[in-house]
Amino acid sequence: MVTRRRILTRLGMVGGLGATLGAMQALGLAGIAEAQDMSGMTPTLGRGRHVIILGAGIAGLTSAYELEQAGFLVTLLEARKRVGGRAWTVRNGDTIEMNGEETQTAKFSDGVYFNAGPARIPSFHQGLLGYARKFGVPLEVEVNSSRSAYIMADDGSKIRMRTAINDMRGRIAELLAKAIRKGALDAELSAVDREKLLPFIKAYGDLGEDGAFAGTERSGFGTAPGAGVAFATASTAMPIDQLLANQRLPMTLFEDNLYMQATMFEPVGGMDRIHAAMDNALRRPALRGAEVTRIRQRSGDVEVVYRDPASGAVETVVADYLICTIPFPVLAKIDTNLSAKLKTTIANVQYDYSNKVAFESPRFWEREQIYGGISFVGGPTTLIWYPSAGLHSERGMILGCYSSGPTAAEFQKRSIAEQIAFSRGVVDKLHPGHGADLVNGLAVNWHKIPYSLGPWPDWNAGSANGRQEGHIDTAAFRLLQAPEGRIYFASAALSQTPGWQEGGIQSARAQVLALARRVSAEALVSPARRRAV
Ligand SMILES: Cc1cc2nc3c(=O)[nH]c(=O)nc-3n(C[C@H](O)[C@H](O)[C@H](O)COP(=O)(O)OP(=O)(O)OC[C@H]3O[C@@H](n4cnc5c(N)ncnc54)[C@H](O)[C@@H]3O)c2cc1C
Incomplete structure (x- = not known):
């Protein structure tokens, strides 16, 4: 009997990965999400091919891991001294550097940390949860809503x-x-x-x-x-x-937003644990302190120049293909020979604003029966977010501000000291007397963070319907989905969920599959080229 599996195996042998995936979809075996199942790529598919990946955030790490699994040689270049990109966990002694601001240094007690970027993972983000499972990263529940938390009106009155x-x-x-x-x-x-x-x-x-x-x-x-x-x-x-x-009454529906529904998760010890584990799993982990300064695509290869910001040492690497995950406002300033149209497109992608202000504090909120969750306060700081980790321990990290959009654009114009003082004041308004408990405040303004220059793009900026998750379809967004020659673009920014790590995984997998299909097709046309490399 000719089974569907046999047909697929034969197609895979003669037609390569693209044929297999196309047929899987035709046979109804794969939806769009399942088409991202990378198991269709054989471990030898990329043999003899070298891919440079720029940026070791979730999109870069996913690309690197999946390409290595398929036998590609991968060089992963990361400007920072750490991997994770926007998935950034600030621990005691870490510094926060922002363009135009004094360096801040985190002073946290043992076990206290601050997820300056992503802090929660929805249950349906199975790509990210899958990597956490695969690489043995322990998770705990992120208590995203608490019925004991408050909504605070503009006059300071509050309702549980x-x-x-x-x-x-x-x-x-x-x-x-x-x-x-x-x-x-x-x-x-x-x-x-x-x-x-x-x-x-x-x-x-x-x-x-x-x-x-x-x-x-x-x-x-x-x-x-x-x-x-x-x-x-x-x-x-x-x-x-x-x-x-109470102007915050609509926020009672926050926990019904699909992205915010229980059960939500966080890696034990900080969001960057997943990224560190992925990097560890690579045969060739990310080259850190490798800031890309120049990209040149030629007829037969791609050349990348990078420098170590600490020592100034400059290196060059050449490969067959390149996957770029560098945020667009950063990429726009890098010397490339991309087409004029693409350069303009990249330079015009608008990024949003987002701020977080964190403090260490004794856990006064737990004496008000608040264990995790969020109080909504409105105004420039929007919310107060209580920690899910370390319940009943002595001290914890409380977020005194997490705002985005125009509110955040205005707030980040204040000095760091003012942002911290303002956030403390709002905490004190909601929890009278406890503003004084908050110590070692840190402010992160994502628009000023080097190598990020924003939290996520605002693709639908200025449109009547500003809603973006799941509803992005601009000409620029479509253009950037396709490679230009040997250069591919992957990023959460190029998914339907630019504000979620899962989007970075989806985009990376889509680009890796596109590259794999191309390599399969090339091997069919000129198998000799493949052997020669
Ligand atoms: C405040 C905030 C809250 C968020 N909350 C959540 C959340 O709760 N849950 C969630 O899932 N997602 C959340 N997100 C979104 C999530 O962080 C991003 O979608 C995701 O991390 C983006 O991954 P990426 O790989 O596309 O980009 P990045 O993580 O930005 O990776 C790009 C990489 O490129 C590197 N790079 C830049 N320039 C160069 C250069 N010249 N040379 C070499 N390398 C370079 C950067 O250092 C970085 O490592 C949040 C983001 C922010 C900012």
């Missing part, structure tokens, strides 16, 4: 998340029940559906038999249950006008 969520639900359910009972929705709902909906709404909002909302224990206790006959009472229901007066 559990109260805001459940009282608002109760109020909406009550209104809906009233509307149904009055017949206001008779045109929209059949009698049968009305009959079914009413009991659901009652359960949904925890309404009384009369359909009224009189408070719910879901929102917290008025009186907590105690010993013996110390009965519990529900908290008093908040009037709807008071709920609506």
Whole structure:
């Protein structure tokens, strides 16, 4: 019997990887995500081929690892002294250097660290979680939301998340029940559906038999249950006008955003643990302190010049192909012989702004029953994020600011001292008296970070619908998906999720597969060339 697997094996032998993948899709064996399954690449596919990869962030590391698995010789060049790129964990003694700012040095107690870039991994980011599993990187749950955290209004008044969520639900359910009972929705709902909906709404909002909302224990206790006959009472229901007066009320839905839904993860000890493990797994780990200054594509190869920023030593490397993962604002300033059209495209990619301010502190928030999660405060600092790691230990890292977009663009104009003082003030407003607990503040403004110059591109900047995740389709974005000659571009920036590491993996795998298809095709056309290399 000719099985589908046999057909694929034969196709793979005669038609190379591209034929196999194309056929897999035609046979319904691979969706787009599965088409990124790299197991279709044989370990000898890249034999005799050399690829230079620029940048050892997640896209560069993924490219390097997958190409090595397929037998390519890989040279991975990284400007910094560390791998991980934007996945940057700041530990005691590390320095933060930003263009135009004084160097900051982290002073953290044992076990305290600060993920200045990515800090959470959604359950559905199986590429990244898969590498963590493959390379034995221990994960812990990142508690991304806590019902004990707060939403704070502009006037400083605050509501616990559990109260805001459940009282608002109760109020909406009550209104809906009233509307149904009055017949206001008779045109929209059949009698049968009305009959079914009413009991659901009652359960949904925890309404009384009369359909009224009189408070719910879901929102917290008025009186907590105690010993013996110390009965519990529900908290008093908040009037709807008071709920609506809190400008942060929509943030109660934050945890329903698919990217933010439980269960979320973090590597134990810092986000960069995954990147360090990937680098360790490479036959030829990243060459650190290798800042690329010049790229020249020629008819038969690609030449890259790089320098060690510490010693000034300059080296040159030549290879068959190149995968560039350098962020576009940085690449725009590098001397290349890319086409004029591509250079202009690269120079015009706009990057967003994003800031984080971190402090070390005794864990006062845990005495308010906040274990991880986020309080939303609005304003220039947007939120306060509590640590998931080291619960009940003496001290921890609290994030006093994480903002992006225009708010962040304005905030980063302040001096570092002002950013830290402002963030401390907001923490003190939400947790009175505790601003003074915060020590050793650090501010990271991603637009000023060398070798990054921004947190992620803002592809849809200026468009009516600024929404970007999953909805990027500009001419520049499409142009950069394709190689120019021997030069390929991979990066989270070239995925539908530029603000997530998973996007970097997807983009890298897509480019590695494109390169693998090309190499397979070339080997078919001129097998002698392959043997000769
Ligand atoms: C504040 C912030 C919060 C984030 N939160 C999350 C999160 O919670 N979860 C998540 O999954 N993602 C998050 N992200 C997004 C995630 O960090 C990025 O999408 C991802 O790390 C980008 O990977 P990359 O490999 O495309 O780019 P990078 O990580 O930027 O890698 C590019 C590499 O190129 C190197 N390079 C630059 N110039 C040169 C040169 N001249 N020569 C040699 N090398 C050079 C850089 O040093 C860097 O290592 C966040 C990002 C930021 C900034």
